[in-house]
Amino acid sequence: MLLLQNARIATENSPVLLEGDVLIVEGKIQDIGKSLAIPEGARIIDARGRILMPGMFDAHVHFRAPGFENKETITTGSEAAINGGVTGVVMMPNTRPALDSATAIATVLENATHRSRIPVYTSGCVTKNREGKELAEIEGMRTLGVKMLTDDGDTTADPAVLLRAMQYATEFGMFFASHCEVPELAGPRALNEGVMSYRLGIKGSPACAEEIIIDRDIRLARAAGAHVHIQHVSSKLGMETIRWWKSRGDVKVTAEVAPHHLMFTDEHIGDYDTNYKMNPPLRTQADCDALLEGLKEGVFDLIATDHAPHTPFEKAQDFISAPNGITGLDTALVSLYHHFVEPGKFGWDLVVKRYSAEPRRLMGLPVAAIEVGQPADCLLFDTEAETTFTREFMKSKSQNTPFIDQTLKGRVDMVILGAEILLER
Amino acid sequence: MARKDLLDIASLHREEIEFLLDQSTSFKKLFTRSVKKIPALEGKSVLMLFYEASTRTHSSFEVAAKRLSAEVTNFNVDHSSITKGESVRETIETLQAMRTDYIVVRHGHSGLPGMIARQTTASVINAGDGAHEHPTQALLDAFTIKEKFPDPRGKKVLIIGDILHSRVARSTSTLLQKLGVEVAYLGPGSLVPKYVPASIRRFTDYEAAMTWAPDVVYLLRVQMERQDVQFFPSVREYHRVYGITNTRLAEIRDRGLYIMHPGPVNRGVELCDAVMDYERSLITNQVENGISIRMAVLDWLTPGGEFPRQEAYAAQQRTSPPVIVP
Numbered sequence: 050m051l052l053l054q055n056a057r058i059a060t061e062n063s064p065v066l067l068e069g070d071v072l073i074v075e076g077k078i079q080d081i082g083k084s085l086a087i088p089e090g091a092r093i094i095d096a097r098g099r100i101l102m103p104g105m106f107d108a109h110v111h112f113r114a115p116g117f118e119n120k121e122t123i124t125t126g127s128e129a130a131i132n133g134g135v136t137g138v139v140m141m142p143n144t145r146p147a148l149d150s151a152t153a154i155a156t157v158l159e160n161a162t163h164r165s166r167i168p169v170y171t172s173g174c175v176t177k178n179r180e181g182k183e184l185a186e187i188e189g190m191r192t193l194g195v196k197m198l199t200d201d202g203d204t205t206a207d208p209a210v211l212l213r214a215m216q217y218a219t220e221f222g223m224f225f226a227s228h229c230e231v232p233e234l235a236g237p238r239a240l241n242e243g244v245m246s247y248r249l250g251i252k253g254s255p256a257c258a259e260e261i262i263i264d265r266d267i268r269l270a271r272a273a274g275a276h277v278h279i280q281h282v283s284s285k286l287g288m289e290t291i292r293w294w295k296s297r298g299d300v301k302v303t304a305e306v307a308p309h310h311l312m313f314t315d316e317h318i319g320d321y322d323t324n325y326k327m328n329p330p331l332r333t334q335a336d337c338d339a340l341l342e343g344l345k346e347g348v349f350d351l352i353a354t355d356h357a358p359h360t361p362f363e364k365a366q367d368f369i370s371a372p373n374g375i376t377g378l379d380t381a382l383v384s385l386y387h388h389f390v391e392p393g394k395f396g397w398d399l400v401v402k403r404y405s406a407e408p409r410r411l412m413g414l415p416v417a418a419i420e421v422g423q424p425a426d427c428l429l430f431d432t433e434a435e436t437t438f439t440r441e442f443m444k445s446k447s448q449n450t451p452f453i454d455q456t457l458k459g460r461v462d463m464v465i466l467g468a469e470i471l472l473e474r
Numbered sequence: 475m476a477r478k479d480l481l482d483i484a485s486l487h488r489e490e491i492e493f494l495l496d497q498s499t500s501f502k503k504l505f506t507r508s509v510k511k512i513p514a515l516e517g518k519s520v521l522m523l524f525y526e527a528s529t530r531t532h533s534s535f536e537v538a539a540k541r542l543s544a545e546v547t548n549f550n551v552d553h554s555s556i557t558k559g560e561s562v563r564e565t566i567e568t569l570q571a572m573r574t575d576y577i578v579v580r581h582g583h584s585g586l587p588g589m590i591a592r593q594t595t596a597s598v599i600n601a602g603d604g605a606h607e608h609p610t611q612a613l614l615d616a617f618t619i620k621e622k623f624p625d626p627r628g629k630k631v632l633i634i635g636d637i638l639h640s641r642v643a644r645s646t647s648t649l650l651q652k653l654g655v656e657v658a659y660l661g662p663g664s665l666v667p668k669y670v671p672a673s674i675r676r677f678t679d680y681e682a683a684m685t686w687a688p689d690v691v692y693l694l695r696v697q698m699e700r701q702d703v704q705f706f707p708s709v710r711e712y713h714r715v716y717g718i719t720n721t722r723l724a725e726i727r728d729r730g731l732y733i734m735h736p737g738p739v740n741r742g743v744e745l746c747d748a749v750m751d752y753e754r755s756l757i758t759n760q761v762e763n764g765i766s767i768r769m770a771v772l773d774w775l776t777p778g779g780e781f782p783r784q785e786a787y788a789a790q791q792r793t794s795p796p797v798i799v800p
Contacts, residue, residue, distance in 0.1 A: 247644075367581075
């Protein structure tokens with residue numbers, strides 16, 4: 050039994066924070082109100098000055114298992130999630146072997162049951178081994194609860210293959226998540242084409258490489274009557290393309306934006322810092338501004354980190370040799386607070402809606418809400434405290450993040466899931 | 475004023491550039507003596523680490539180091555453990571253990587010499603990294619131009635060709651601008667990026683570029699090996715549209731323009747054969763000046779400096795999980 054006293058409660062529907070006590074009994078929220086009576090045997094938490102909000106949900110993470118356990122495992126990945134206030138995740142299927150069959154999915158889910166303290170969901174491949182040729186065993190994966198199909202990281206190059214997959218899988222109530230990139234235009238370097246790519250002498254990836262596939266995949270979804278979810282949009286025109294299609298209303302399209310694309314530009318790469326090497330690449334301030342506008346407007350339904358761990362050994366190579374990607378689970382919530390909520394660019398309601406409620410809705414899951422009768426799935430956030438992202442602080446097995454050794458405003462103090470306190474600082 | 479490394483032109487101050495050009499003048503005077511060697515770097519070791527093929531730059535550095543009495547070791551990439559899958563970083567660790575004083579490095583990846591410099595006590599000299607920088611080429615180009623125009627301020631240099639893939643274009647244009655020279659680029663739209671610095675004029679038409687009245691025409695080698703897709707239809711068309719043809723050479727001769735090229739030359743592509751005999755071709759001068767410039771650079775740098783990210787690097791090593799060699 051847990052009584053959180055005098056918390057300020059954030060919801061997705063109002064920028065105004067409610068104030069009150071929350072009583073949790075046997076993993077469920079039993080009562081919410083002002084000055085609740087203290088039941089016998091209850092542990093009392095003084096939450097005064099701190100914010101109570103639903104646990105975050107990240108619909109785009111890479112836990113690297115099976116196949117790349119030197120970078121991350123389901124255990125370390127989910128502990129990184131808890132460290133950052135995230136209480137549910139959707140894994141991407143770019144593992145080795147790729148998650149393209151019921152057998153592979155079953156193994157991952159079985160592992161997750163034993164090795165994670167939070168629910169871990171997984172997406173499945175569109176095509177076998179993510180090769181873009183033969184359809185994966187889609188229905189078999191559905192029977193194990195897979196809802197999201199994606200050839201993650203590799204755009205399904207042949208539009209005819211993707212169209213057929215959409216026509217087939219939509220019948221089973223599944224949807225498609227698209228990494229949007231024309232590989233022939235983007236090249237392998239993960240650097241925006243522009244002033245910085247000229248200065249650094251690295252062939253850049255033009256934003257049109259992303260915009261073309263955003264448009265293509267939405268058109269394919271429209272033709273198939275499918276639902277397409279556009280992943281980690283990085284460009285202004287990409288955002289505007291989605292906005293336009295949404296305004297038409299004749300195709301089901303959702304989209305996500307990653308915190309790093311809102312916060313950093315290609316200028317941050319500076320002297321070839323591989324912690325800023327990611328795909329899609331960081332673009333310009335104008336792109337960041339447009340993405341923020343898109344997030345506030347609702348063009349982006351959700352925030353997702355694209356948590357992409359790589360070992361220090363791999364990232365310590367030169368910029369061209371180093372792999373793409375940064376970790377995000379440990380840092381997302383605090384960095385969103387530091388960069389946007391604290392300076393007043395958006396409120397907690399947006400964070401709760403876009404990083405907790407909408408991702409769960411996308412996956413067809415019940416929304417975590419701080420309401421009487423709901424299971425306890427929440428976190429306490431201290432807006433006055435600070436977090437220093439040292440290597441020791443991070444729970445991810447890899448620490449390839451631009452936030453390394455930075456101190457940001459805000460701290461995740463406590464994470465509660467059901468009857469368990471998963472984190473307490 | 476001395477530095478540990480020479481990695482780029484962009485970070486060099488004008489005073490440093492002037493100093494190196496002056497020193498190069500002094501070293502060049504040695505070339506006419508019967509004994510060309512001086513003991514300036516006696517007891518020092520220079521490691522040549524060339525991951526890409528090179529004739530001019532490699533031999534130029536080697537000659538420069540030997541004229542300063544340094545010991546030169548050639549690291550033969552073809553016969554090293556790199557062929558067994560050793561990463562560049564592991565190679566750097568091995569080299570650091572050898573305590574060499576200078577590492578002259580050429581690599582196809584932009585930024586790699588900087589990475590080496592941060593992890594070794596040796597003075598690292600960038601002898602060309604990807605399409606990023608080639609600082610000693612820029613210095614020898616500037617030196618060659620200054621021999622013809624002692625005060626180059628206000629002079630105009632037209633750089634023609636594959637700007638997109640050219641480290642020479644980046645370094646030389648940056649350096650010339652620091653000396654007050656006006657720079658313009660000319661080349662196919664597919665090879666002259668639209669986002670080059672605003673201070674550099676951009677032409678796609680040869681005649682228009684000539685109207686700009688350059689003093690020097692600097693031709694870049696068409697780097698077929700770097701072009702993963704086709705950037706122009708054929709070398710024949712390239713020569714006709716952007717090359718120095720016999721007809722254009724006549725006009726250049728009439729105008730008294732100088733011609734430069736970093737080599738090696740693709741004859742019949744960037745320029746016609748006759749350019750090699752043109753009295754205002756500075757191509758051979760560039761090669762000769764490369765030696766004195768590189769002597770000046772080696773003499774100027776101070777090995778043994780700190781490597782700034784070593785501590786962070788060591789910390790990474792401590793937390794690194796078991797290494798899997800890619």
